[in-house]
Amino acid sequence: MLNVARIVFFVYAVLMITGGIAGYIEAKSVISLIAGVVCGLLALAGGIYITKNPTVGLVLGIVAAVLAGGGMGPRYMKSETKKLWPGGIVLIASALTFVVGAVAIASPRGTNAATTTPTAGDR
8 A cells, every 4th residue: 555655646746746837827826836846845745755665655645635635625615616627626636645545554554563473382
């Protein structure tokens, strides 16, 4: 599950960064640029950090999804046109990233002494 989360975080990072740049180019929105780059870098750091410390990496990716989705969700809901881009896409991608991160953080990662069955020599 960690590999799936890692891939999702990388794809999400690219979407956030390119979306922030597109928002700046199309609408001269500095807020879109900053939010997209910050959330994208958080997701990228999460994807990279999963290999070193999975819990920290997953939390970073989840935080990126919550920040972007939490920022764009209300904006999308208030819009009259409900255009799919950028609000709908960011909301869907953030929800997907959040769910993948949450499932990965809840999934068991390896074994520990408390979950292993004792062998005849251990009794």
